[in-house]
Amino acid sequence: MRNFYFTICILLIASGAIAQQDPEEQLKNTSWVQQGYGRCLKIEESNYTYYNTNSLTCKPLAEGNLKGRFTIISLDKNKLVLNPGGIVNYIFKRVDSLPPMCINADSAVASYEENFKIFWETFNDNYAFFKERNINWKQVYEEYLPRVKKIHSQKELANILLEIVRKIDDGHIRLEIPDSLKTKVIAAKPVIRLKKDDLIKAIQDTYLADTRTYNHGVISWGKLKGSNSGYILIRDMNNFAKDYNNKSKDSKQPLVQFDDELNGVDHVMKKILADIGQSGSVVIDLRFNGGGLETVALKLLSYFVRENKHVLSVEAKTDQGNTAIQKYILKPANTAYTGKVYLLLSGQTASAAEIFALAAHSYPSIKTIGSRTNGIFSEILWKELPNGWEFSLSNEIYTDPAGKTYEGTGVPVSSELNYSRNRLDFYNSFYSGNRFTDKAIDQILIK
The missing domain is CATH 3.90.226.10 (2-enoyl-CoA Hydratase; Chain A, domain 1)
Incomplete structure (x- = not known):
């Protein structure tokens, strides 16, 4: 009986030590997928790598010391809540390993069609305001895919994506394309603008x-x-x-x-x-x-x-x-x-x-x-196409206490x-x- 009580005490001490373990220690060599942002996180020792992901590619977005980039709000076996310095906490689900494309990067060049599909899929998964902007996103896919299949240059792809961005008309949506692909506009007369x-x-x-x-x-x-x-x-x-x-x-x-x-x-x-x-x-x-x-x-x-x-x-x-x-x-x-x-x-x-x-x-x-x-209320969510072009969208829905959103209005x-x-x-x-x-x-x- 004495040995039994001794064993119980040891178990209690051990479980208490686990419960009080430093969260940073528990996070070492773990992998996490973020909810709602198309991103994942790899933590090794005290350093992290934060990835932007889509169905084709996985590219590092940021890396460094975890403590300098995120505040740990809570941690349990399968859920991690971090704060990046704003009012919105980031919620992660634990996974055994990162998505396959993060581990075995595919160096093959993506086609124009694949880049278009990643652009469309990213908005489909994360853009929150199609209704408010009066956009039928499925119709956009059906309208533009046949055009994408006929293009033969990066310039044509850029023009199509920019046309879609203008159609949505959201000040938080941006498409960063190389300067060489931008259309130069020459003003007929100099315009004096009030600053x-x-x-x-x-x-x-x-x-x-x-x-x-x-x-x-x-x-x-x-x-x-x-x-x-x-x-x-x-x-x-x-x-x-x-x-x-x-x-x-x-x-x-x-x-x-x-x-x-x-x-x-x-x-x-x-x-x-x-x-x-x-x-x-x-x-x-x-x-x-x-x-x-x-x-x-x-x-x-x-x-x-x-x-x-x-x-x-x-x-x-x-x-x-x-x-x-x-x-x-x-x-x-x-x-x-x-x-x-x-x-x-x-x-x-x-x-x-x-x-x-x-x-x-x-x-x-x-x-x-x-x-x-x-x-336009949302934090800007930056993503990247397989060809390296960066673009942004609005994925966060801000509402008043009654649940009303003023996005677009x-x-x-x-x-x-x-x-x-x-x-x-x-x-x-x-x-x-x-x-x-x-x-x-x-x-x-x-x-």
């Missing part, structure tokens, strides 16, 4: 009593003339890190770079709130913001809300349905702004800037003015100014002859 920088300067000169900027104007702020209202213009959701001008920042591990961006937001928001924190209201201008990091966007928004809220949910499209829904809860910053908040939006407000707008939509006290946003505003969706026409709408005026700011000033 974003000129428009932003005109707003600042016309309406702000004092303008301060951070990191070459990624964010600028001041007080509106003749009022007790602050004004903050955010033109990008990148480049907030304090060492933005230091070239050595690019050598940092990705997770460190992402943390630096968030720390930069905290740094500059302390300055901004010190300057305008006592104002009765603040205008946040995202009308010229094309996106960046969703974590930066939500970190910035946290300084203008007062309660925890489920503000959005995310899931990813796979060939077997969608991944599990992930809910995001926004928490206010410790020193959040307490006055009224006006949010300015336009059709040029895109991607991560729209995630700011989508999350703000859950706070009725934040008044939105302008026009609905662009309608954009986040609406409460006060509509009917801005043009055309960028140049939108810019020109601020001018009437030689007179510059901003209807959105004017509307706020008369309240």
Whole structure:
């Protein structure tokens, strides 16, 4: 009996040691397939190789030290959850080995038809918005395959794929082809175009009593003339890190770079709130913001809300349905702004800037003015054809807490100014002859 108890104790100690084993140790020499992204992961010792896969090829996308690229959220025998530095966790299923094409790479040159089929299959498996974009994807295959079978050059293949991309009309879809295959467009006459920088300067000169900027104007702020209202213009959701001008920042591990961006937001928001924190209201201008990091966007928004809220949910499209829904809860910053908040939006407000707008939509006290946003929310999923051409698509579905998506339509505003969706026409709408005026700011000033 004594030996029996002794054996049980040893077993309990051993099982406890296994349960407490370092996750990085458990991950050594393992292989994983990601859900919803067409990718897989090989981990050897502390290093990883992250692969992009399709039915023909398997090519390394990134490699390096696992701890510097991913945060381990959870791990059990068959499931691994990693976070790459964003708000969406990546879910992996354990496999005995990588897909065959990752182990025995086929060096044969893929035909034009095979490249087309990989392009079509990748969208079929991972693109989430055919319905929203009014695209019959099966019909696209039937329409274009006969044409692909007749082509005799890379140029012809490029033209067909570009035609399909234009048909979908999604700002997150891109096709990177060699410069030699691009069609050169020669303008008949030089066109003088109004630049974003000129428009932003005109707003600042016309309406702000004092303008301060951070990191070459990624964010600028001041007080509106003749009022007790602050004004903050955010033109990008990148480049907030304090060492933005230091070239050595690019050598940092990705997770460190992402943390630096968030720390930069905290740094500059302390300055901004010190300057305008006592104002009765603040205008946040995202009308010229094309996106960046969703974590930066939500970190910035946290300084203008007062309660925890489920503000959005995310899931990813796979060939077997969608991944599990992930809910995001926004928490206010410790020193959040307490006055009224006006949010300015336009059709040029895109991607991560729209995630700011989508999350703000859950706070009725934040008044939105302008026009609905662009309608492209997903993180860009980059893939590669067998011939080496890279392309991107939208595979992540962002919804509000009620499950509604604004993909293709954009986040609406409460006060509509009917801005043009055309960028140049939108810019020109601020001018009437030689007179510059901003209807959105004017509307706020008369309240």
